[in-house]
Amino acid sequence: MSFISNFFSPSDNPNSLGAKFRNQRQKDFEDLFFRNFSKNDPIRVLDVGGASYFWDTSSLPSLPNIEITLLNLGKEDTTHPKIKSVVGDATSMPEFAENSFDLVFSNSVIEHLYTWENQQKMANEIMRVGKKYFIQTPNRKFPIEAHYAIPFAQYLPHKLLYFLLTKTKVSRLQKWDPTHAKQYLEEIRLLDQKEMQQLFPESKIYQEKFMGMIKSICAHNLG
Missing domain, CATH: 3.40.50.150 (Vaccinia Virus protein VP39)
Known part of the structure; x- marks a missing residue:
């Protein structure tokens, strides 16, 4: 593990x-x-x-x-x-x-x-x-995708990616804090x-x- x-x-x-x-x-x-x-x-x-x-x-x-x-x-x-x-x-x-x-x-x-x-x-x-x-x-x-460690996350709609980050553990085996997730989705290009x-x-x-x-x-x- x-x-x-x-x-x-x-x-x-x-x-x-x-x-x-x-x-x-x-x-x-x-x-x-x-x-x-x-x-x-x-x-x-x-x-x-x-x-x-x-x-x-x-x-x-x-x-x-x-x-x-x-x-x-x-x-x-x-x-x-x-x-x-x-x-x-x-x-x-x-x-x-x-x-x-x-x-x-x-x-x-x-x-x-x-x-x-x-x-x-x-x-x-x-x-x-x-x-x-x-x-x-x-x-x-x-x-x-380098920040989330999710395959092809950069091509997903932000709403779907926000759900995956905050409601599941597919990103780095943990759930993201909603505020942190929102900030990353806004700032990363x-x-x-x-x-x-x-x-x-x-x-x-x-x-x-x-x-x-x-x-x-x-x-x-x-x-």
Whole structure:
């Protein structure tokens, strides 16, 4: 039963399938990162929508001259001396000048912005404030919807999906809180590879695959 539970758990469970994908993605990201930056370089990183625990398994916070800034709508807890948290809006960052950061990073955030217009605003701000960027999002065309772990949930009417989330345990073996379910249904707008390329027209696309299918998409200019 623990295997099944871990399989369906969200990625903040270190034993979950999502966490295993995230760890591999982090490794691939760091391989790209160190092609662009020396370990002794002074490096400013902006993590849009990030959490401190994401960097626990990363080698980046151990670099001598790095500073990682977490940007969220609310203050995030962090005790690491090289990771700080600020309050801000991913779609509008007037507090940061052009090219303020050596790298802008974001993991599974851009699909939570309600509208295509907001996603465009976030992408434009990322390209404005960052010299380099690495932006990940689940692939809309992958058969298992990433947030609910329900096959083809992204194509279901919201009323039916709300019923499945709140009245059954088909999503991650548990019933969702109605308020939480409603919020997710309103805010999530999944992207496909074509749209990510539109948002970041000069980017390369890194494809994260599972059983030959594209599970998530990362747009980057790490070259």
